Amino acid sequence: MPYFRHGWDDTMTESKKMAYGGQAIVEGVMFAGKTTTVSAIRRNNGEIEYYEVKKKSIPILRSLKKIFIIRGIAGLIEASSVGMKHLNYASDRYDVNPEDDETAPVEKASSSKWGMILGTAVVGVTSFLFGNFIFTVLPAVAAGGFTPIFPGHVAQNLLEGFFKLILLFLYIYLISLTPMVKRLFQYHGAEHKVINTYEAGVPLTVQNVQRHSRLHYRCGSSFILFTVIVGVLIYLMVPFDSLAERIVHRLALIPVVLGVSYEVLQGTNKVRNIPVLKWLGLPGLGLQLLTTKPPKNDQVEVAILSFEKLLAEEKHSAEPIDHNAV
Template identity: 55%
Template sequence: MSQQSRNIYGGQAVIEGVMFAGKHVNVTAVRRKDNEIVFYEVPRTSQPWLQKLKKIPLVRGVVGILESSAKGSQHLNFSMEAYAEDHSDEEPDKPAKQEKSGWSLSMIVGVAVAGVLSFIFGKLAFTVVPAVLEGLIFGQADLNIIVHNLLEGLIKILFLLSYLYLISLTPLIKRLFQYHGAEHKVISAYEAGVELTVQNVQRFTRLHYRCGSSFIVFSVLVGVIVYSFFHWDNMWERIYIRILLLPVVLGASYEALRMTNAMRELPVLRFLGYPGLWLQKLTTKEPTDDQVEVSIASFNRMLEIDREMGQMSKTA
């Protein structure tokens, strides 16, 4: 199969594992303390009206981000519970944790809603706090709105880099970033058409153009441009404008990410994706062979179920 005919897949790192999103199913593989690799498989379902929204430029980015936050939180929660169980001091004869397949609908919806709310509040904080800080530090300076926005963007970048560096010092987050690198390596190996073995996968870079880390950088750069078209007279008006325009910034950032990925093979224009790749040097680490093995297991399981469900849908 040629690279051009292959589907485009994405994923995310979870605690001691990796999740991959297929066409019909999302699969997470997690390595337990006893070295067993366990899977969490959730079929992908979407309402027709949601699929229509995903075809509209700018709107599709916001819809996709919220949907990914909702579904990704379920897989992250699965990995966190598995990790907590493996590292707890509970008695060995305590009843085993209920499998995710036995979750009630209300529990699944609750986790999904929590994931969306966490993303929204996190993005609001990342948008509002730098604006307030810039106003407190440079508010009295005789600067035009473009310079104020550039300074605000610089504060966002410094805030982001400091945050990522500090959390990367903790052992658990460092391992999470290693699994992030393993996820990228597997996708790159698949897109290159090579057999997914640990040795083959490890030859590829841990950086990838479609990473969510690149999206974060684009949201900062696009925000500087978008906010420059709107004048504000006081701090409250400045915050209000940023919150109101947040969906526009997210949607435009998503389109910019798609564009840079499409042009990454063009010698002159591929530099547009470099800022996101530079940030990935913080959000990814070189994985071990064991971590790559988990990532391959997750990806292969996703492909297997995708094929099975695809055949079932054709014969239905």
């Protein structure tokens, strides 16, 4: 899931802490900062292994991320590129016997080429768009079948949104039954707990982290849910005369829905500390009850080590270079 957490969080202290983001990976957690992304995984022998990737500045993405609504799509591309690299790394390494390390070398992040960066971005975005295609076409067809019972533009859009929610919840529930995804969701919960602990200004210990919530307003799960809600509202403004026209409109508007949903996600995060408005983010938090699971202490430990490694790397990158040093 896209993490969408870069930038300064105005809802925190006056010093404006960096709004770090992350995602769960196979047997570990990845965290992203301003200049670096770091993941930590627990190998099958219990050892912790780190993987670091310095962020590559792509001029066109940097420019697009300054444009309202479009910046959400640009952020999705960037998050997919980075996330896929860490996910592939974890998948390849977590169950490799340490004795086989010499025969199974890992490519260093510093040697990554533009082709690999763009390739992983394409794979990630394509997968995401394919998922959106399925979650767009099937509900539209299903709702169209109930036209005799629920005629009218408004009724059809609401029914389509209802089918999307059912499909989304059913999909997440079914995949959560598999052991691998269940552990992935536990690491997802550990990631959120670490972020919440850090943003609360509490020392990062296993005990402190476990006391904090596994839900977070900026989570990519909330973003996915918002695409359904925002989609219903946007589709209400686009009339259609046939099922084919309806599907074409839905597919063509996917970028718009994604961009607006990103802005809604950011908006709910900014008002999360305002009692009257914090309820706006509750639907997304509700979905996270499915996409996160209570983590075990050893999983929290991995998440803490990953985040502390990121903080150390970010601090090192921010230190001025002493040109007089010998």
